[in-house]
Amino acid sequence: MSRPLNFRQIEAFRAVMQTGTTTAAAAMLHTTQPSVSRLLAQIQSATQLKLFDIHKGRLRPTHEARQLFETVQRHFLGLDRIEQSVAVMRKSGAGSLRVGCTPALGLSVMPPVIHAFSRRYPQVHVNLQTVGSHALREGLLYGLYDVALTTSGISDPQIEAVPLHRSDAVCVLHPGHPLASRASLHVRDLKDQVLLTLNADDEIHQQFLGTLQQHRVEAAATVETTYSVTICMMAAQGTGIGIVNPYVASVFARDLKVLPLRPRCPVEASMALSPQSAPSAIAEDFVGLLKAYFRDFGKGKAL
Structure with missing residues (x-):
């Protein structure tokens, strides 16, 4: 009766199929040749299949080995895509940032903040919408914005508005x-x-x-x-x-x-995040830039 294969065995089999020798496979996997040979023996024992023979000093795959390799390659292709996706997200978060704000803040606050953000994350797509406070509220509730900024109150029990700056008209x-x-x-x-x-x-x-x-x-x-x-x-x-x-x-x-x-005549700039999902790493960085802008507002400092 065959036994389940583990990842190390499958990885060793794939490396041997790609390189043709256990020595080259060991170099590819940053391990030793005896270790690769041992894993090959384990996979043949576990599957109860003859996967290789020796021909002119090289391992020669059988028909069963080639069929198994096709299945393994499809599996590793999926893993490669997962790793690529993770790498993209690690570098640029979710890959996009959706921001909503009132028109006055879109003209004044957002240009320097988004400029600083884009220099930090040049590959992130930013969508900025300037709308009224009612549309901001609806957009947050329906998950259309990751971050919203307004000088008008957002009244909804699901939305937590955080004051960023207090000033006067x-x-x-x-x-x-x-x-x-x-x-x-x-x-x-x-x-x-x-x-x-x-x-x-x-x-x-x-x-x-x-x-x-x-x-x-x-x-x-x-x-x-x-x-x-x-x-x-x-x-x-x-x-x-x-x-x-x-x-x-x-x-x-x-x-x-x-x-x-x-x-x-008091004026308060407040921020809210979408209640539909936890903020991404890039959304949190964007919030940090917003806070820095308001902290330095009126001091003539650039982000």
Whole structure:
């Protein structure tokens, strides 16, 4: 009755079939010639098959040996593919990173962070989607994003949002604006000014509107828009004074005057990971780069 074969026996048989001698097979396997001969004897005993004879000083495989070798090669081809796949994942994680964020953070935070990430992992495919907070929440729940970043809250019991940075909203205005020379602006300074704000459902706008009402400040006019970048572009044209998060304001710092707003209007950048699966090694490294960016935000340091 035949006995089960072990991996060492199969490996020795394959090496002999490939090299033609036990000496060459031993060199291939980094072992000794007697060890290979012993394994060959074991495999012939275990299978109860004649696999080789000696012909002109070389091992000559039988028909049964060639049939067995075809089966073994298919097995090792599968192992080689597994090893190649493991090597790729070891080098570049899952091979792709899917990131979602709000548009303002896509313009300001993501370019330097993804640049640093791509230099570290040049072979990883990165998919960055800039969407609203509702789409971020849905994307996380359905496993569409590995990492999400937002300045709006993500309210869902399945999603754990982690604060990365706390700051305050700022005023952006043309350098030639009459108020541009101030060190900061109080909401009372905004009376009778043209204000550039985000839409009414935005958290920054809601806080700012409450502060205006608290101090009984009325604007001359209001221009409402969906994107912070549009506010900054209009402020650069001299259209009015914009209220935005400090991250997008930093992108336009050369063209705009950026002033603190008083009383403060808190802004929090938070991150969430997909609850559908554990984060990959590259996702964890990406999170580390995000944390480094926010740690150095405003200090003029590059990642």
